[in-house]
Amino acid sequence: MPRARVTLCTCLAACLWAAPGRASPAVVPPSPRQQVDAVYPLAEARSELVTVELAVTVEVDGRVGAVDVTRSGGPAFDDAAVAAVKQWRFEPARRGDVAVAAKIRVPFQFAPPVEPAEPPGPTDSPPVPSTSPTPPAPDASPAAPAPGPTQPAPSTTPEQPAPSASPAAPEPVLDVAARSRRPPPRAASDFVVERDVLAAPPRQSAADMLSSAPGVYVARAEGEAVAHEITLRGFNAAHGQDIEITAGSLPLNQVSHLHGQGYADLNWIIPETVRSIRVTEGVYDPRQGDFAVAGSIDFDLAVPRRGIQLRSTGGSFATFRQLVLWAPKGQDDETFAAATVRRTRGFGMNRGGLSGMAMGQFAFAAGGWRGKVHVAAYAARAGLAGVLRRDDVAAGVVGFHDSYGDPSANSQSASAARGHLALDLERRGERGAVTRMAVWTALVDFHSRENFTGYTQRGVVMPEWVGRGDLIEQQNRDFGGGMRLSHRTGAWRPARWFQAALEVGASARIHNVQQAQNLLQAPQNETWDRRVDATVLASDVGMYGDLDLRFGKRVRLRGGGRADVLHYDIDDRLGNFIAPYQIESHLVGHRRTATGVAAGPRASLEVAPVPWVSLFAAYGQGYRSPQARQLDEGERAPFAKVHSTEGGVRMSPWGGRLQLSAAGFATFLSQDLAFDPEEGRLEKVGPTRRAGAAVQLIARPLPWLVAAGSVTYVHAVLRAPPPATAENPSPPYVPGQLLPYVPPVVVRADVGVDKDLVELKGRPLGLRVGLGYSYLSPRPLPYGQFADPVHLLDASAAVRWSVVEVGVEAFNLLARRWAATEYNFVSDWGTRPVPSLLPARHFAAGPPLSVMGTLALHF
Amino acid sequence: MSFRPATALLLCAAACGATGEPAFQAPLRARGAASEVTVGAWTVTLERADVGLGPLYLCATAAASSELCATAAAEYAAVAAVDLTDPEPQPLGELDVLPGQVRSAMLDYGVTWLKTQAKPGAQDGAPGGRAARFAGLAVSGDMSFEFTADLDVVPVLRGSRTVEGLRIGPFDLAPGGALDVTIDAAAWWAGVDFDALAALGPGPHDLAALAADDPASPAADALAAVRFAMIAVPPRFAWTAEE
Structure with a gap:
């Protein structure tokens, strides 16, 4: 079955900055520890690139919490993206040494199955907030990521101000996914062994x-x-x-x-x-x-x-x-x-x-x-x-x-x-x-x-x-x-x-x-x-x-x-x-x-x-x-x-x-x-x-x-x-x-x-x-x-x-x-x-x- | 499906199907053909004729040799003494056999020169540590003498066999059969000049000792003739199926 060639770009937690004058450390956004590709819904295949954008809450333990579709690519593509991202695991966002919940934006790009999907090149993605050499604006203070409508304020950081919920707040995108992974399978016995299976038992060699x-x-x-x-x-x-x-x-x-x-x-x-x-x-x-x-x-x-x-x-x-x-x-x-x-x-x-x-x-x-x-x-x-x-x-x-x-x-x-x-x-x-x-x-x-x-x-x-x-x-x-x-x-x-x-x-x-x-x-x-x-x-x-x-x-x-x-x-x-x-x-x-x-x-x-x-x-x-x-x-x-x-x-x-x-x-x-x-x-x-x-x-x-x-x-x-x-x-x-x-x-x-x-x-x-x-x-x-x-x-x-x-x-x-x-x-x-x-x-x-x-x- | 049928199915799946047949064992027997031979005016009766038989290899090729038969079809990787004065089959042990056709054989008479041996040596089982031991009586008219001969027959090259390229059969080796070996010891003495030996005296003559004392003596010639015959008149093989 042709698998979706998913271009995975994770939008890191909106590095919102806390109110001026607060001395809170900057929030280090979550980073994915385990990713699973979405499966391309072949019956709904299209010749053009399909983009689904999700708002994903990364809990303090790194698990995926609430997932909302913020940009739909159609029900089949939405379902495929949600099913995949729910299997992801993250290093949670941190403020200093404290893990905090965060909401990030994850755009999935489903490339046409006639073609191995590739994510945008590095130049197509904005810089990564957490690693961007660009310092935050002087008047910006560290802040928790923008919570979604259902997300509570980070429980581990009650002293932090409530994150901004402003939809206008930019959520920079992190290109966390690698290049295009694999072309669609040619036969039933065309297998891809993913990293989670590879890493499951101990291995002494590749x-x-x-x-x-x-x-x-x-x-x-x-x-x-x-x-x-x-x-x-x-x-x-x-x-x-x-x-x-x-x-x-x-x-x-x-x-x-x-x-x-x-x-x-x-x-x-x-x-x-x-x-x-x-x-x-x-x-x-x-x-x-x-x-x-x-x-x-x-x-x-x-x-x-x-x-x-x-x-x-x-x-x-x-x-x-x-x-x-x-x-x-x-x-x-x-x-x-x-x-x-x-x-x-x-x-x-x-x-x-x-x-x-x-x-x-x-x-x-x-x-x-x-x-x-x-x-x-x-x-x-x-x-x-x-x-x-x-x-x-x-x-x-x-x-x-x-x-x-x-x-x-x-x-x-x-x-x-x-x-x-x-x-x-x-x-x-x-x-x-x-x-x-x-x-x-x-x-x-x-x-x-x-x-x-x-x-x-x-x-x-x-x-x-x-x-x-x-x-x-x-x-x-x-x-x-x-x-x-x-x-x-x-x-x-x-x-x-x-x-x-x-x-x-x-x-x-x-x-x-x-x-x-x-x-x-x-x-x-x-x-x-x-x-x-x-x-x-x-x-x-x-x-x-x-x-x-x-x-x-x-x-x-x-x-x-x-x-x-x-x-x-x-x-x-x-x-x-x-x-x-x-x-x-x-x-x-x-x-x-x-x-x-x-x-x-x-x-x-x-x-x-x-x-x-x-x-x-x-x-x-x-x-x-x-x-x-x-x-x-x-x-x-x-x-x-x-x-x-x-x-x-x-x-x-x-x-x-x-x-x-x-x-x-x-x-x-x-x-x-x-x-x-x-x-x-x-x-x-x-x-x-x-x-x-x-x-x-x-x-x-x-x-x-x-x-x-x-x-x-x-x-x-x-x-x-x-x-x-x-x-x-x-x-x-x-x-x-x-x-x-x-x-x-x-x-x-x-x-x-x-x-x-x-x-x-x-x-x-x-x-x-x-x-x-x-x-x-x-x-x-x-x-x-x-x-x-x-x-x-x-x-x-x-x-x-x-x-x-x-x-x-x-x-x-x-x-x-x-x-x-x-x-x-x-x-x-x-x-x-x-x-x-x-x-x-x-x-x-x-x-x-x-x-x-x-x-x-x-x- | 319960576990047991599933396991049975799995095992069947693993083992069902044509394969080459595995090796099996078959009885190996040897016997003498005759103990009396007439050589000119002499009637020679062997009273003792013990020979070391083995190692013995049967091969699928037309001419077995150490180089052309690196993998044998059947083997007796040991040495056993055979009493060639006894015409009854003597069980020597088991022959290890791969199913298939054999057309040639190679063997030693208890003395080998293996690739790993610096010089030829007798294997355990060789009679008295020799390839063959003989004792007999030669009679011609009113003349007679007794003789003994302990001798070795060795491969000419390191890594080779004493008797190579021996055509047999062909036999189709299959489980249930047995290999019978017949050795005509009397024929080995047919080329000996007993008149010359008689000239040595009334006997008894220890031909090996005499030959050692004088390599040009009639005794040495007699031993050379026997050694030659042991290669030129090799054992005969017969495969008895469905024993």
Whole structure:
């Protein structure tokens, strides 16, 4: 259902000034702590901007009291605005140290649903009273905000004069809302996880926040410096191979990454700066590009709660994290700077890590353009415990959370570093026209040493070298840049029952990727075999067109097409390798180029029989670019193509306080990838098919309570896995087999309570409690095995008073011994006299129960 | 819907559907084929023929080797001594099997040179810590002598198997079956020059000791011939279904 693109500008309490001569301190107006977007009443959709203005009483405890419509946009829009604002929470207005009730003016702007709504730019809004450098008029005295007709004088400040009720008193507007949040959904499974849900349970990283989206499972199986592994609605996306992941205009997937195609490291994102996450499950939007196979994920980075935040966290396993966040008051939510340092000893052998990250954004407006500069840097290094055989753990050879006591196992580690810069520009025109431009550049380095199989490898360069340990060293250094352009026309309305808009866009990116893979002999890490030494130049030029047609008030058809040209130039310095038993007839090295086109349509149909119900049907074709080193000279770059289709419903009854979505889906992928432990990377497993259903429910029955839950079921099978070959006589997969590593059932529940309990010395004492629960059904593994199911419960509680918040966070509260990921393959760790050549279950342990204490100061 | 049916539905949803079949175990049996062989004018009767069998791997490829069969289809990851003078099946233990077809095998005779072993070594279960131990009587007319031979047969390369690329079957391995191994120890002695051994004297001859004393002696040649035959005349395999 298209959601209202609400431009939220809060009018701060009329900074009325008390009578001359009074020495009362100035009133600091209330500031929103939690905002909920209004839901666009689609059945009443209009082509023009609709404004609803509310007079809102913010009580001394920060809750919303009386709400009056002072400017109506029509009953449906009025109701939507009132329902949304009643879910808001504020830091109350203050006079000195005393909280006072205040009335503020809150204008909601409902942009036409053909167009992502954007609030006025900073220049469109008057300055913020509380932060305005302009001093009050000399003859003005501080005063309480203007009360409405029903508002009593602030009870906490009986000594204050009654606020002026003069309707003529100006009520300056504060642009408290951020930029436009999200475009309207394309399908029933086009989800936005809002900040209140994201902040409900404790999170250790921004990637963990993805767990709150239906059908998503996130694991950190390879330590603190390697990207998370993400499973999305039947796709084992590994480190990002099947999900296009972005942070605004910045793409995060790395092409032809040695560790895994589409590798996307989200560890640089500071979770406190994530305002919302859009998770589009499926491919229905022409803007979705490379890697949008299972869908796409976009992080919206902004800090709604303004001010300076210092947060220290410490607890189990000598873990410590320090956050410094500065979100200048009065500035756009997208303007902030933040930095964190985190170190941990880890929950078992060889799991310690240290990381640091800093990021900043500055939103600005100039010459009719709105812009944003984003910059970030990140570095991390961590030990890796690696995987363990389940039979070794059962036999007591090694502890569940330990690592093999072996030099090759203990030499496992990973490090990562990145720096990037992005600039976004946007200009709005009449009737919803908008032009966007963005450029970005990024340098990303990855280095890992991992041993999955123990001692099974034989040297390729020196075949007589064996038994030196399968410690695979991978290095991938990517320097790239790109841009995005788009223009959406203004709405064209030739008839009352019809309107249309067209968006055309282009994107381009180019990467220079240096990559190497070797085998190392621990503990000196001597190189004993070379597997990869290559430079890849990868470029992608994409174009799309997106038509938006509306038929009356209840039917909307969107769709278009996208085409991408991908080009690769590969310098494979170990190509045409001469084996020791061959006569040297040439020099080693193989340079080649390949180009290909991926094109396909995307379309979605939306029908809204009643204002709070939307029915969706959607279809689209997406693609994943190839691993460059697998291409031959002149080959038309083969793309993994996906056909994605879905039907479903979205409902938002009860004024949007209840949101329900249900969808059935099917996807067909031409070439899937699965993890190959022997090489430590992804390998082809043939075409796959998925079918299933997902249900999500979000309830905000009370201003201080949010609950979200989802259940996703998917039946994912391999249609034609690679047959047995001389090189692989015992393939791990058979046709019709359940797709490995994909949990058929994923359940997720989040509950958040954020309530002021009592008043203490004039300030509210607030309580925040959060729970997050995840369940994964047994995951199929190669060779007919199943991983154990996963139950995880995380919880947090905190109390706050004034600028201080003290809390405790518990992860894996049920103290389950669980596997973050499981595999089934052959290994030899020397734990038995005669090695087995049959596949055995291996796992990477998930964290045990860990408890963290937090102390936060918010100024 | 009550909780129990809902749970059942959830579990079914999680597990229902085609998967690859999981591994199973099948009996492994071995027996000797013959204990008497005629070599020229000599009739040789083996009174003792113990051999270490294993580790044993069955593979789907046409020619199993340590490099072409990194993942086996069935294995006996242990070593057991087999009395090759006994023609009755001797249970050795359980074979771990992945369902599917096998077409080749590779094995050691109790002595391995694993990738993690600096030099070849006998595994537990090898008879007397050797690959094979023989004792026999050679008779030709009125001449006869007794002999013993404890010997090792080892892989030629570190990380390889003593016998590789052994074509078998093909067999379709399925639960309920059993693997029978037949080893013809007498045939291993068919290439030995017993006339030369007879020239060593009336015996009994400890061929291993004699070979150690004189690497050019007929005893050394005899042991080399047996070692060669143990690879050239490998065990025979038969899969008995629906046991």
